[in-house]
Amino acid sequence: MAKALSRFTIERGGDDYVIHIEDEDGDTLELTASFEQLDLISESLEEHLAFDADDPDLLDEDEDEEE
Structure with a gap:
């Protein structure tokens, strides 16, 4: 788990x-x-966050209140 x-x-x-x-x-x-590995991790995080940014179920309650 x-x-x-x-x-x-x-x-x-x-x-x-x-x-x-x-x-x-x-x-x-x-x-x-290495720098290159961190760059790949960064790119992957950006892709996932951009894809998931439109999912209201993933937003924190604090973010909901700010909007």
Whole structure:
């Protein structure tokens, strides 16, 4: 079963980047990624967010109140 994301950070670590992903239980996964890999992740996130932006079920209650 998938765990909920609690937080994540990205830091520069030499020529690569270090990504820390923390789950709801406080367990942290540490990954290294190149600039190119982070760019691919960014593009994928943008595509998913753009596609899902029109889905009212995905909007936070705070966003509904602001509109």
